Amino acid sequence: MRYQSTRGQVRDITFKDAVMMGLADDGGLLLPEEIPRLTPGDLEVLEKLAYPELAFQIISRFATDIPSADLTELIHRSYASFSHPDITPLVHKNGVYILELFHGPTLAFKDVALQFLGNLFEYLLKERNEKMNILGATSGDTGSAAIYGVRGKENLNIFILHPHKKVSPIQELQMTTVTDANVFNLAITGTFDDGQRIVKEVFGDLQFKSLHALGAVNSINWARVLAQVVYYFYAWGEVRRQTGCREIYFSVPTGNFGDIFAGYIAKKMGLPIRRLILATNENNILARFVRKGDYSIGDVVQTPSPSMDIQLASNFERYLFYLYGGDAHRVVAAMESFSKNGSLRFDDAERKTVEEDFLALSVDTSQTLATIADFHEKTGYVLDPHTAVGVHAGQALCGGDFPVVCLATAHPAKFGDAVQQAIGCDPERPESLLGIEEKEKRCEIIAADTEAIKAFVALHAL
Structure with a gap:
């Protein structure tokens, strides 16, 4: 591949x-030259597999230059740290499936x-006898997970750059209480979109990127998207076994288009997803794109679902590439236009294609909190606010003819x-x-300025 x-x-x-490479050296995002297609017979085999074995079967189709034994070991080591034996268990509550x-x-x-x-980076660096300085921005969860x-x-x-005092207290603590010598937390005086812009600008300086051996952990890194493709297959297999249904919906709370793009790749591989439901909060640039063909930025609104408080969806360019039929020249022109004007428009044929892939809904704060309350009252199950956005959208947009799987993206205790x-x-x-709250903390507050970030990285890089 x-x-x-x-x-x-x-x-x-x-x-x-x-x-x-992370971000491609031409400023674009990396994609496989072709998407492996799975047959119905392949799907029958995959639906019977435990999560690590399923992960190997999916990832190995894209990572053909890693020996099977090495890839198997990387996958098993990665998921040994999870607290549930199923890795991503599926539960059925109030008519929806919660992944x-x-x-x-x-x-x-x-x-x-x-x-x-993380394990893949360590493996590749050891193989190449190299060092790496990872630079990433977070709206909350990516930072601590990275x-x-x-x-x-x-x-x-x-x-890791995070917007100062614009993530949940638990999200901030999960990052700043990691005091290992190789970890640097930078609280920027701006928004997540500022952090994401800074990271792209730093990676765009190819001389700086090479000099300091920069690597990416944001979902601009293809391996991030690829690993997330797996749980769409896992959830489909679980629902298939329980209900016998072949087609299902997935409702995905998303701000950066990475998680739902993984579902789109699964669909292109042949997973029978009826529609992907794109659920946003008030920061609804992606929902407007699906519903109206309007991809235009606005001001970031702070909500109870801060990981989705995003206006610039970094993975959108990947979908744009497919929407434009793989025409890289059109992608370049569109991204240049968007950089200048802050908006893109789409014709009727393109909008029809989008609507065949996605449904979308913007869910506001009052609806989010009401969904948490209603779901808890009916089931005793506690949703985090991001998951509640997905549950609300899934229930509002699907009539019950096919099962709906809602992605539960965070534990509710992170958003107490x-x-x-x-x-x-x-x-x-x-x-x-x-x-x-009582643990030692380490964090640097810094201006949301590309040159200031470059200076800090240069001072502390390996």
Whole structure:
């Protein structure tokens, strides 16, 4: 399997090189040159597999340059840190299926990919006798998951930008209480979109990127998306066994288009997904794109679901590449236009294609809190606010003819204030969060400025 950039200037590179490159050197995002297609017979085999074996069967189709024994070991080591034997268990509540993606070390879906990516980085660096300085931005969960994925690992430093006081208190503590020598937390005086922009600008300085051996853990790294493809197959297999249904919906709370893009790749591989439901909060650029063909940025609104408080969806360019039929020149022109004007428009044929892939709904704060309260009253189950956005959208848009799987992206204890507001009591804390407020913290507050970040990285890089 070889990889190419959405912007056409990087082609014919291996999976290993794609992982190490992160953001393509031409400023685009890396994608496989072709998507493996699975037959109905393949799906019948996959639906019977336990999670690690399923992960191997999916990932190995894209990572053809990693020996099978090595890939198997990486996958098993990555998921040994999860607290549930099923890794991503599926539960049925109030007419919807909840895919619990929060049983990793930081209680968020990002662990599924970042435990794997951290081990993959260490493996590749040892193989190449190289060092890496990881740079990433987070709206909350990516940062802690990335930090836990690489803390204490050899030949790796990690620099994570988060918007100062714009993530949940637990999210902030999960990052800043990791005091390993190779971890650097940077609280920028701006928004997540500022952090994401800074990371792209730093990676766009190819001389700086090469000099300091920069690597990416944001979902601009293809390995992040690939690892998330697996749980769509897992959930489909579970629902298929329980109901016999072949087609299902997935409802995905998303701000950065990474998690739902993984579902789109699963669909292109042949997984019988009827529609992907794109659920946003008030930061609804993606929902407007699906419903109206309007991809235009606005001001970031702070909500109880802060990991989705995003206006610039970094993975959108990958979908744009497919929407434009693989025309890299159109992608470059569109991204240049968007950079200048802050908006893109789509014709009727393109909108029809989008509507065949997605349904979408924007769910506001009052609806989010009401969903948490109503779901808890009916089932006793506590949703975190991001998952509640997905549950509300799934219930609103699907009529019940086919099963709906809602992705539970975080443990409710990470967003205790929102849960308390909704149901009148705090969610029970898992053991990993007990006493976290009393732990030693380390964090640097820094301007949301590309040159300031580059100077800090240069000073502390391996």
